[in-house]
Amino acid sequence: MSTALPFAADTTLLADVTAAVETAGRTLRDRYTTHARGVSLDEVVAEIYANDDAVLAVLREPLLQARAGSQWAEDELAGGALPAGEWWVVDPAEGNINHVHGMDDWSVTATLVRDNRPVLTVVHLPLTGDTYTAVAGGGTHLNGQKLQVSAKTDLGATLIGTGQAKPGETDATFRRIGDSVTAMLINGLVVRVSVPATMQLIHVAAGRMDAFWQFSDVRSGLVAGALLVAEAGGTVTDLAGAPWHTGSRDFLAAAPGVHVGVLKVLAPIV
Structure with a gap:
């Protein structure tokens, strides 16, 4: 077809x-x-x-x-x-x-x-x-x-977000969230931690925020934002850098100019 x-x-x-x-x-x-x-x-x-x-x-x-x-x-x-x-x-x-x-x-x-x-x-x-x-x-x-995603290329200038996908995540997931927030606080400008995911991803799609990551595969919180960011010129992958899909274990949506930098910070956190 x-x-x-x-x-x-x-x-x-x-x-x-x-x-x-x-x-x-x-x-x-x-x-x-x-x-x-x-x-x-x-x-x-x-x-x-x-x-x-x-x-x-x-x-x-x-x-x-x-x-x-x-x-x-x-x-x-x-x-x-x-x-x-x-x-x-x-x-x-x-x-x-x-x-x-x-x-x-x-x-x-x-x-x-x-x-x-x-x-x-x-x-x-x-x-x-x-x-x-x-x-x-x-x-x-x-x-x-x-809409168009951010044109930033300097990781140190980024406003980045994450959040908890749902109640009752595993202890390991909560530790990953904490470690990742610390890492991004060190490497980025400001980290925003809030829920829900979609309400941060609309800001990434609009260029108001520069990236969003989440350690989760909850579909309903990610599919809308994934498409909005991708169609606004952003890069949407898992935290290994592979293209994101509904079966992916984790999620990163970012402006192209900072995607690799965010990925390098987050990928080692397991």
Whole structure:
């Protein structure tokens, strides 16, 4: 099949996906409060699940109907490669923990993954109305305006980010995060540690930040940002320098001018 055919179909699909995600975003915005909801762990988790359920109720079917034959990746926190074919990888409340604590760093994301490569994504920020989009081969856009990653080449001038992918990571992963933050504090300018991943990766795609790394294979937090950064001219690999895909163990997205420098700092941390 000609590569032009999937690109044309994906570009046509983008409008429907954008509309569905923005509609779902209004549902999540309506549930938002500026104060924290829940005190106990059980209460916080209940609020998180309620957000997910409310958004999925208005988002799942429109996406499946928009792409005949597409499938749904059920487990939001799952990692690893998907079976062949087209899959919707969705985070109904990316940054859900922030949402239920009254913070403003959250979004709704939907990404079409084809044979383990993201090919279309929409990230909508309901509080600002901003929508980030990308189609493989078509560039990255914010509200229709094309984005470009940072032009920096000096690692010492970089603003770099990382974060925890999910609760309950292994002790070894937490140690890697700590060691990597220390290493980047020494070699970079400023390190930002926060969640969720997508809310940092949009800044890398827009050239506001220079790199983001994560020791995780949680698909829903990475596929959207991976495509946004790559289509904005960035380099997206694992921490061995190989091209990133949904089966990769870890993740690095960076401006090309600093990618090798970041990789040299992080690659030895195991």
